[in-house]
Amino acid sequence: MSRGLYIHIPFCLSKCPYCDFYSVKYSCETAEKYKDAVIRNLLCYNEKFDTVYFGGGTPVLLWKEICEILEHISMEENAEITVEANPCCSDKENLSALKKAGVNRISFGIQSLNDKELMALGRRHDAKTAVKAVETAYNCGFDNISADIMLGTQGQSVKSVESTINELSLLPLCHISAYMLKIEENTPFAKMRLNLPDEETVCDIYLSAVEQLENIGIHQYEISNFAESGKECRHNLKYWNCEEYVGIGPAAHSYYKSERFFVDRNIDEFINAEFQATHKETDLAGGCDEYAMLRLRLTQGLMLSEYAKRGGNAEALERKLSLIPQHFFRFNGERLYLTPEGFLVSNSIIGTLLS
Amino acid sequence: MGMCNYPENIRNFCIIAHIDHGKSTLADRILEMTKTVAQRDMEEQLLDNMELERERGITIKARAVRLNYTAKDGNDYIFNLIDTPGHVDFNYEVSRSLNACEGAILIVDASQGIEAQTLANTYLAIEQDLEVVPVINKIDLPSARPDEAKEEIESVIGIPADDAPCVSAKLGINIEAVMEQIVKCVPPPKGNKDAKLKALIFDSYYDAYKGVIVHIRVKEGTVKVGDKIRMMATKAEFQVTELGYMGAFGLISADELKAGEVGYIAASIKSIGDTKVGDTVTLADDPADEPLAGYRNVNPMVFSGIYPADGSKYGDLRDALDKLQLNDASLSFEPETSIALGFGFRCGFLGLLHMDIIQERLEREYNLDLITTAPSVVYRITKTNGDVVMIDNPTNYPDVSEIQLAEEPMVSAHIFSPSDYVGSIMELCQDRRGVFKDMKYMDEKRVDIHYELPLNEIVYDFFDALKSRSRGYASYDYEVIGFAPSKLVKLDVMLNGDVVDALSFIVHADKAYPRARRITEKLKENIPRQLFEVPVQAAIGGKIIARETIKAMRKDVLAKCYGGDITRKKKLLEKQKEGKKRMRQLGTVSVPQEAFMAVLKLDE
Numbered sequence: 001m002s003r004g005l006y007i008h009i010p011f012c013l014s015k016c017p018y019c020d021f022y023s024v025k026y027s028c029e030t031a032e033k034y035k036d037a038v039i040r041n042l043l044c045y046n047e048k049f050d051t052v053y054f055g056g057g058t059p060v061l062l063w064k065e066i067c068e069i070l071e072h073i074s075m076e077e078n079a080e081i082t083v084e085a086n087p088c089c090s091d092k093e094n095l096s097a098l099k100k101a102g103v104n105r106i107s108f109g110i111q112s113l114n115d116k117e118l119m120a121l122g123r124r125h126d127a128k129t130a131v132k133a134v135e136t137a138y139n140c141g142f143d144n145i146s147a148d149i150m151l152g153t154q155g156q157s158v159k160s161v162e163s164t165i166n167e168l169s170l171l172p173l174c175h176i177s178a179y180m181l182k183i184e185e186n187t188p189f190a191k192m193r194l195n196l197p198d199e200e201t202v203c204d205i206y207l208s209a210v211e212q213l214e215n216i217g218i219h220q221y222e223i224s225n226f227a228e229s230g231k232e233c234r235h236n237l238k239y240w241n242c243e244e245y246v247g248i249g250p251a252a253h254s255y256y257k258s259e260r261f262f263v264d265r266n267i268d269e270f271i272n273a274e275f276q277a278t279h280k281e282t283d284l285a286g287g288c289d290e291y292a293m294l295r296l297r298l299t300q301g302l303m304l305s306e307y308a309k310r311g312g313n314a315e316a317l318e319r320k321l322s323l324i325p326q327h328f329f330r331f332n333g334e335r336l337y338l339t340p341e342g343f344l345v346s347n348s349i350i351g352t353l354l355s
Numbered sequence: 356m357g358m359c360n361y362p363e364n365i366r367n368f369c370i371i372a373h374i375d376h377g378k379s380t381l382a383d384r385i386l387e388m389t390k391t392v393a394q395r396d397m398e399e400q401l402l403d404n405m406e407l408e409r410e411r412g413i414t415i416k417a418r419a420v421r422l423n424y425t426a427k428d429g430n431d432y433i434f435n436l437i438d439t440p441g442h443v444d445f446n447y448e449v450s451r452s453l454n455a456c457e458g459a460i461l462i463v464d465a466s467q468g469i470e471a472q473t474l475a476n477t478y479l480a481i482e483q484d485l486e487v488v489p490v491i492n493k494i495d496l497p498s499a500r501p502d503e504a505k506e507e508i509e510s511v512i513g514i515p516a517d518d519a520p521c522v523s524a525k526l527g528i529n530i531e532a533v534m535e536q537i538v539k540c541v542p543p544p545k546g547n548k549d550a551k552l553k554a555l556i557f558d559s560y561y562d563a564y565k566g567v568i569v570h571i572r573v574k575e576g577t578v579k580v581g582d583k584i585r586m587m588a589t590k591a592e593f594q595v596t597e598l599g600y601m602g603a604f605g606l607i608s609a610d611e612l613k614a615g616e617v618g619y620i621a622a623s624i625k626s627i628g629d630t631k632v633g634d635t636v637t638l639a640d641d642p643a644d645e646p647l648a649g650y651r652n653v654n655p656m657v658f659s660g661i662y663p664a665d666g667s668k669y670g671d672l673r674d675a676l677d678k679l680q681l682n683d684a685s686l687s688f689e690p691e692t693s694i695a696l697g698f699g700f701r702c703g704f705l706g707l708l709h710m711d712i713i714q715e716r717l718e719r720e721y722n723l724d725l726i727t728t729a730p731s732v733v734y735r736i737t738k739t740n741g742d743v744v745m746i747d748n749p750t751n752y753p754d755v756s757e758i759q760l761a762e763e764p765m766v767s768a769h770i771f772s773p774s775d776y777v778g779s780i781m782e783l784c785q786d787r788r789g790v791f792k793d794m795k796y797m798d799e800k801r802v803d804i805h806y807e808l809p810l811n812e813i814v815y816d817f818f819d820a821l822k823s824r825s826r827g828y829a830s831y832d833y834e835v836i837g838f839a840p841s842k843l844v845k846l847d848v849m850l851n852g853d854v855v856d857a858l859s860f861i862v863h864a865d866k867a868y869p870r871a872r873r874i875t876e877k878l879k880e881n882i883p884r885q886l887f888e889v890p891v892q893a894a895i896g897g898k899i900i901a902r903e904t905i906k907a908m909r910k911d912v913l914a915k916c917y918g919g920d921i922t923r924k925k926k927l928l929e930k931q932k933e934g935k936k937r938m939r940q941l942g943t944v945s946v947p948q949e950a951f952m953a954v955l956k957l958d959e
Contacts, residue, residue: 182915202910203909203910223916224915252919253918253919255919293925323886323943324886344910346911346913347927347931348931350928354928
């Protein structure tokens with residue numbers, strides 16, 4: 001099976017106050033050097049990738065560099081090539097250039113189509129810009145467009161999310177990622193006094209979003225991911241299916257040749273090194289615990305036989321199911337998967353099943 | 356060197372002091388003065404040599420040391436300093452240590468005056484005809500008022516204090532005056548070295564090579580190496596393999612110990628249970644007619660279940676208890692099983708402090724993680740069929756229909772306090788079901804309040820409550836006086852409908868309701884939300900009297916897990932697994948160790 005390729009593009013115009021992904025302020029010269037470093041690193045891998053994902057940061061800022069990088073990647077014919085983009089940085093010029101260079105999937109950080117909510121999130125765009133960006137992408141020939149939205153943000157209610165999803169349903173989107181906001185340490189949000197909806201409301205928002213998306217034909221396939229049938233993100237599925245991928249760039253993670261490793265969060269180090277320095281993660285990769293905790297994120301769930309094949313005690317796992325209320329899961333003797341209510345408490349469920 | 360005449364130049368004495376008034380510091384200075392210990396070898400507070408004792412500033416076990424002192428009169432004296440435990444739990448041990456002495460140094464803090472605990476022990480000393488030598492300490496403090504302290508000694512205790520030495524043990528000021536006062540005021544021991552042997556056991560400990568080392572004060576007669584001795588209370592007999600004195604750095608062997616002397620005996624004794632504090636040692640072939648007065652069999656008064664937090668450490672816990680018991684005859688334990696907690700031990704203690712100390716030593720010295728159940732006293736239950744059973748474990752409490760009479764242990768308690776707090780202390784005692792006996796003014800400012808109280812009302816937190824109601828000034832002293840009929844009930848706690856045996860306890864009917872409410876509240880606070888709703892109920896004989904509900908968890912999820920970074924997810928899983936290990940799985944409910952501990956502190 002072919003591997004996936006993740007390229008981190010750690011540049012932003014400004015940092016969103018909730019984000020803890022690694023990024024630095026965009027500059028033209030650094031971007032140029034960064035591109036060269038990425039291309040150098042690509043030489044290390046004699047691989048034909050079937051998915052390529054440019055994540056950020058704000059990858060679309062480096063659209064020219066991305067086009068150049070793509071020339072150095074060897075790919076399967078039907079490879080999925082995704083670029084993350086912000087509504088305010090995307091225009092006809094860069095989107096059509098990316099399309100021409102082979103990119104076939106765009107993932108927009110839309111977050112909400114409610115201007116008050118966008119403001120409270122500290123985003124640079126408004127709803128109108130977001131809608132326009134999606135339309136532009138579509139007009140440039142993209143037929144695989146995804147939107148990220150955020151649940152549980154300041155000022156949000158079940159109703160307001162409902163109307164965001166309603167408006168999204170009118171756009172040419174076939175994939176939605178809906179993340180519940182988590183306040184990360186060392187982000188500005190962690191230091192601010194926020195007026196967030198309470199836990200009960202966030203759960204209600206989530207469950208209502210799952211239902212509403214289902215009703216418009218965008219099915220849930222992972223805790224936070226929804227798509228039309230056949231449009232699930234092939235790259236991200238690799239993570240949850242315990243398949244291998246190569247990560248390039250500071251803070252990028254790899255699961256390659258049965259080992260998991262990562263690169264330090266330092267762009268200068270990455271640029272200056274001939275090849276990126278990696279740190280091995282000590283845990284055994286690909287074990288039964290890893291399989292279970294990742295696969296239980298998917299509506300597809302885990303297969304007991306595969307769990308056992310990876311060294312797991314299937315009987316013990318089955319026994320522990322008695323500790324979990326019925327409405328949190330479905331089990332047919334082989335396939336075990338969580339319901340949306342179950343996803344909401346999946347940490348506890350996985351903890352219970354695996355300890 | 357002068358002459359050291361036997362027995363005229365022997366001085367046996369102890370030190371009575373309130374916590375923090377400088378007992379150990381003064382003992383150290385005396386050791387220095389007598390050149391028994393060179394300054395450079397001094398470890399701060401030599402006598403309290405258990406780590407825990409130093410930390411808490413209390414003496415848990417009696418200890419003794421022999422010193423040589425050349426007095427101003429040119430004569431050499433032998434000083435036997437016997438340290439005494441300083442807590443009401445160890446009252447009996449204190450009385451035996453005092454009994455081994457002819458004199459007691461009473462240390463009074465020059466700025467704080469006499470404290471209640473000191474008073475209790477001073478009275479004990481006076482009762483036993485000890486010569487009390489007052490010493491005013493901490494005169495280096497700016498707040499020192501030595502004259503007032505002296506006046507207080509005279510008016511409160513009624514002994515002359517005019518020529519009491521004023522010292523600073525910390526700075527080593529005027530220590531010699533204390534030594535001279537001991538020589539002058541403490542009488543030499545009486546007793547006939549040719550009479551039949553009577554030696555008082557005031558302490559013992561286990562030595563891996565020599566067996567039990569018994570600390571004795573010879574009252575009459577002489578004991579020699581090779582003698583066959585008998586413990587008059589336990590009837591155990593042994594042959595003396597070694598005897599001698601306790602030097603500051605170890606044992607110094609000798610050939611014999613004569614009436615008036617303090618020393619140790621080793622006789623290949625395997626069990627510390629054979630050497631009970633207060634027992635009389637005599638010769639097996641030529642025994643004394645009567646043992647020394649005052650021996651009492653010390654029974655544990657407070658019981659609690661001790662379980663390893665990690666069930667696989669059961670064997671380690673047993674080994675640790677075995678080792679602690681070698682040196683502590685008052686600790687008892689036997690295996691018990693709890694449905695909730697698995698295998699553990701029912702342990703008996705002299706009191707709450709003793710229990711605390713044992714638990715802390717198990718955790719600290721033996722590196723064990725423990726779960727303990729609520730302390731219980733021993734109840735006497737007469738069944739309808741006439742059987743009388745003693746119950747120290749709520750699990751064994753008979754069904755109500757089988758009980759004819761339930762009785763609980765009572766204590767006679769003396770509370771010493773400044774008179775300002777009488778009102779709130781009496782309120783506390785009333786609340787604890789106390790019966791007022793009388794109240795004596797010791798002077799215009801201090802009172803001795805006498806109450807009879809149920810033991811189970813004071814074992815939990817009485818001392819803390821007393822302290823908080825008297826700004827720390829009051830203290831108390833108690834002895835068990837017997838059983839009294841009582842309206843007792845067994846309170847069961849149920850989680851998700853199942854009784855958790857380890858949380859059951861016996862309580863007076865009038866207290867059951869508020870306690871039940873408190874315990875359910877505490878459990879609600881300390882048991883994390885589970886995947887389902889958990890009712891927490893308290894019941895008496897199947898009748899629910901309190902209920903709380905732990906709501907089901909709704910959200911515990913890592914929403915974002917992409918970019919290939921699964922480390923965070925893995926760490927979370929590891930943390931959860933680790934957390935689960937510290938939890939007890941009771942049916943479907945996971946209960947953290949803290950929940951068991953929290954119910955022990957209901958009144959906080």
